[in-house]
Amino acid sequence: MKIALVGYGKMGHIIDDIATKKGHEIVARLNETPTKDNLNNPDVIIEFSNPEVAFENIKVGLEHNIPVICGTTGWLDRKSEIEEIALKNNTAFLYGSNFSLGVNLFFALNEKLADLMKGFPEYQVQLEEIHHTHKKDAPSGTAISLAEGIIKNDDRFDAWKLDETQNKELGIFALRQDEVPGTHRVSYKSAVDELEIKHTAFNRNGFALGAVIAAEWIIGKKGNFTIKDVLFDK
Ligand SMILES: NC(=O)C1=CN([C@@H]2O[C@H](COP(=O)(O)OP(=O)(O)OC[C@H]3O[C@@H](n4cnc5c(N)ncnc54)[C@H](OP(=O)(O)O)[C@@H]3O)[C@@H](O)[C@H]2O)C=CC1
Ligand SMILES: O=C(O)C1=N[C@H](C(=O)O)C[C@H](O)C1
Numbered sequence: 163m164k165i166a167l168v169g170y171g172k173m174g175h176i177i178d179d180i181a182t183k184k185g186h187e188i189v190a191r192l193n194e195t196p197t198k199d200n201l202n203n204p205d206v207i208i209e210f211s212n213p214e215v216a217f218e219n220i221k222v223g224l225e226h227n228i229p230v231i232c233g234t235t236g237w238l239d240r241k242s243e244i245e246e247i248a249l250k251n252n253t254a255f256l257y258g259s260n261f262s263l264g265v266n267l268f269f270a271l272n273e274k275l276a277d278l279m280k281g282f283p284e285y286q287v288q289l290e291e292i293h294h295t296h297k298k299d300a301p302s303g304t305a306i307s308l309a310e311g312i313i314k315n316d317d318r319f320d321a322w323k324l325d326e327t328q329n330k331e332l333g334i335f336a337l338r339q340d341e342v343p344g345t346h347r348v349s350y351k352s353a354v355d356e357l358e359i360k361h362t363a364f365n366r367n368g369f370a371l372g373a374v375i376a377a378e379w380i381i382g383k384k385g386n387f388t389i390k391d392v393l394f395d396k
Pocket of ligand 1: 168170195258
């Protein structure tokens with residue numbers, strides 16, 4: 163499979179290593195807006211850049227009828243526009259706020275726990291994420307997905323918000339520490355005890371492997387997908 167890496171930073175480099183070891187060919191490594199020429203005719207684009215440029219990068223890829231796997235977070239207010247562009251160009255788009263298997267299992271556990279805890283109002287839910295100090299967005303895309311999983315299952319909440327909340331908002335706390343690859347914690351605290359679930363990434367390899375597996379999976383498909391489709395719809 164020929165892969166164009168759009169965004170060749172921390173994630174791009176690890177994806178390069180993993181994809182090459184799996185026998186794929188990297189035909190472009192870009193830290194600039196893709197064009198027909200610099201993409202170099204790939205079968206698929208893997209996009210890990212930054213929130214300001216992701217929309218344009220994905221749009222260019224889809225408009226050249228190339229399927230796009232996107233892991234960039236912090237641009238999702240425009241996701242529905244991208245999904246329309248994918249359909250209009252008869253190609254495929256796949257987004258994951260987090261491509262690691264462990265976090266996707268954690269998402270499922272979080273939803274089950276939220277469903278259980280909604281009947282116990284004496285427990286207050288708290289959602290926290292910790293990432294490295296270079297991260298451009300807050301809260302993390304993963305924390306937003308966790309919040310959405312709680313809101314969907316517990317009608318005490320109807321929206322998420324960073325830091326202080328009011329009414330039915332669920333608070334997310336974002337901490338930045340040195341080189342932490344990504345830690346997410348959901349806790350339910352009462353006056354007498356606390357339950358918590360936590361995912362700790364030791365490095366970025368799980369995210370990168372998930373993105374390569376998603377790229378292998380999307381070849382030949384049309385439409386809009388998420389990493390859940392890849393990992394769980396066997
Ligand atoms: N979904 C998931 O599983 C994961 C998602 N992420 C997300 O992926 C994104 C990238 O993370 P990470 O690799 O750590 O970030 P980095 O900052 O290390 O890499 C981003 C790269 O994008 C480049 N870039 C800048 N402008 C453009 C442009 N117009 N087009 C293409 N590339 C450009 C930057 O180049 P330069 O330095 O020259 O500006 C840089 O090399 C973030 O949004 C992060 O939140 C991260 C890990 C896992
Ligand atoms: O920026 C990062 O590093 C990460 N970003 C993703 C997010 O925002 O959730 C995924 C992972 O936690 C690492």
